[in-house]
Amino acid sequence: MNYQQPQKLQAAIFDWAGTLVDFGSFAPTQIFVEAFAEFGVAISLQEARGPMGMGKWDHIRTLCNEAAIAERFRAARGHLPTDEDVTQIFERFMPLQIEKVALHSALIPGTLEVIAALRGQGIKIGSCSGYPKAVMAKVVELAAKNGLNPDQVVATDEVPNGRPHPAQALANLIALGINDVAACVKVDDTWPGILEGRSAGMWTVALTLSGNSAGLTFDQYQALPQSERAKLRERVAQDFAGARPHYFIDTIADLPPVIAQINKRLAAGDMPQAS
CATH class of the missing domain: 3.40.50.1000 (HAD superfamily/HAD-like)
Structure with missing residues (x-):
């Protein structure tokens, strides 16, 4: 054939x-800003948009790998972001996203x-x-x-x-x-x-x-x-x-x-x- x-x-x-x-x-970008804020870490809407299109856990990990964001996280939490931290942010991201996606x-x-x-x-x-x-x-x-x-x-x-x-x-x-x-x-x-x-x-x-x-x-x-x-x-x-x-x-x-x-x-x- x-x-x-x-x-x-x-x-x-x-x-x-x-x-x-x-x-x-x-919908996704604003929730990243809000999820990080709940951990005392400020990120801009423009920063949140950078890895858009990836899966959300990978998106958060990529953001945390950015030197400026990692330093803000260290200043707020006392250490650089680990995969466990990424999972905690992701777990907060999920209910926020489901709640607000209708907007x-x-x-x-x-x-x-x-x-x-x-x-x-x-x-x-x-x-x-x-x-x-x-x-x-x-x-x-x-x-x-x-x-x-x-x-x-x-x-x-x-x-x-x-x-x-x-x-x-x-x-x-x-x-x-x-x-x-x-x-x-x-x-x-x-x-x-x-x-x-x-x-x-x-x-x-x-x-x-x-x-x-x-x-x-x-x-x-x-x-x-x-x-x-x-x-x-x-x-x-x-x-x-x-x-x-x-x-x-x-x-x-x-x-x-x-x-x-x-x-x-x-x-x-x-x-x-x-x-």
Whole structure:
């Protein structure tokens, strides 16, 4: 039997916060600030955003590895942060996140229309997140009330390794019955999420004006002059440079033309691993 390259996309795998819901990805970032504060350690919203996209324990460990934050922790607690300290912060993070995720649960404009258009083309809808399963259950419940019901959801603690490893994206493909990674596109607003898709052998689409890197509310995005949007796109593109996304778009509303372009490239023999 000979290998047959896919001729069109079969699945799209979406991140959640900053991609489908919570335009500026505020739910996870603000809770990191609050969780650290309960241990007497001040971190900024910008610092909290740095490792966004990773599983939350790994995110906290990465923050604690930052020299400035580690020194603040030592000053407050008398020692540098250990894995036990990270676990204690994570255990405080969890109930705060579940409690407050509803405050940032609004769908990003265009989400339902884009999902419907993809399904109209026979494309299955997967999803994954840096949130653990307990938080994702609440996120999914709130999204369903707003009309969003993906075909598959994979939380970070349902696989051996979270982002930037490819396990969550690949778990989606297995569950959805997709027969080739090249027939899948990963859409994400964080560099670990793009690396996840890249490492899984998928097409990747990075969001520049919704999500973690831009950090805007939807109203701020709408009010931003075109000249400022252009500057922000350029800055965010630099944040993604090492992850090498195949495409950049502003928000999920801009995805359909990219899907059409990927399908043309697949039909012409292009593969995501080659570019």
